[in-house]
Amino acid sequence: MPLIETRDVSHSFDYPLFNDINFSLGESDSMSITGVSGSGKSTLMHICSTMLKPNSGSVQLFGEDIYSLSQKELIKTRREKIGIIFQAHYLFRGLSAYENIELATILTKNSIDQELLEKFKIQKVMKQKIGELSGGQQQRVSIARVLTKRPKIIFADEPTGNLDEKTANEVMDILFEYIKEVKGVLFLVTHEKSLAKRCKYSKNLSLKGLI
Ligand SMILES: Nc1ncnc2c1ncn2[C@@H]1O[C@H](COP(=O)(O)OP(=O)(O)OP(=O)(O)O)[C@@H](O)[C@H]1O
Numbered sequence: 001m002p003l004i005e006t007r008d009v010s011h012s013f014d015y016p017l018f019n020d021i022n023f024s025l026g027e028s029d030s031m032s033i034t035g036v037s038g039s040g041k042s043t044l045m046h047i048c049s050t051m052l053k054p055n056s057g058s059v060q061l062f063g064e065d066i067y068s069l070s071q072k073e074l075i076k077t078r079r080e081k082i083g084i085i086f087q088a089h090y091l092f093r094g095l096s097a098y099e100n101i102e103l104a105t106i107l108t109k110n111s112i113d114q115e116l117l118e119k120f121k122i123q124k125v126m127k128q129k130i131g132e133l134s135g136g137q138q139q140r141v142s143i144a145r146v147l148t149k150r151p152k153i154i155f156a157d158e159p160t161g162n163l164d165e166k167t168a169n170e171v172m173d174i175l176f177e178y179i180k181e182v183k184g185v186l187f188l189v190t191h192e193k194s195l196a197k198r199c200k201y202s203k204n205l206s207l208k209g210l211i
């Protein structure tokens with residue numbers, strides 16, 4: 001059974017963004033989406049990750065048509081089964097890095113993985129407030145927070161946008177390793193061609209669709 005499958009997904013805001021997006025990803029698959037700014041990459045990711053109902057078409061996660069679920073069921077799927085790394089990382093600025101990650105564990109009852117914090121090289125800044133961290137450190141905290149929930153599908157929108165090449169590759173290594181370990185799926189939006197190529201499938205989004 002695919003973990004994620006779209007059928008004829010089309011969406012427009014003021015103007016049409018994309019038509020008839022069809023793809024299917026299963027255990028340990030990864031797919032990258034590139035495309036010019038404004039082509040709708042983040043929008044497609046939001047549609048696939050329970051955040052936005054498309055104008056037409058359907059999205060199945062774990063075999064369920066997500067936009068025919070009740071709001072309560074939809075929120076449960078979002079909280080427990082998927083992890084979303086947003087383009088702008090939404091951390092609570094008044095809280096410390098540790099408290100931000102701890103929040104993710106409260107709902108899912110997971111514990112914080114110290115090894116993960118070390119891999120991300122953020123263990124030393126855990127006590128600092130988010131406002132005191134560099135952009136790249138904040139980005140790694142937000143990715144660690146998502147992985148702490150142990151989701152089966154990871155949606156990542158420019159997860160390495162704030163990072164230098166070496167750190168970006170290290171963070172991607174962790175994401176790929178994670179997907180393999182949990183037999184999950186990585187849906188990656190990126191502008192970096194070299195990162196895009198590391199995925200099993202690399203697609204470009206334009207008005208013509210996902211090619
Ligand atoms: N909620 C919204 N209401 C109206 N228009 C929107 C909304 N969200 C996005 N758009 C428009 O849809 C288009 C695609 O936006 P989107 O953020 O998906 O692009 P993107 O490919 O992720 O771009 P970037 O590479 O710059 O992140 C843009 O023109 C944007 O202004």
Ligand SMILES: [Mg+2]
Nearest residue numbers: 041042087157
């Ligand atoms: Mg975007």
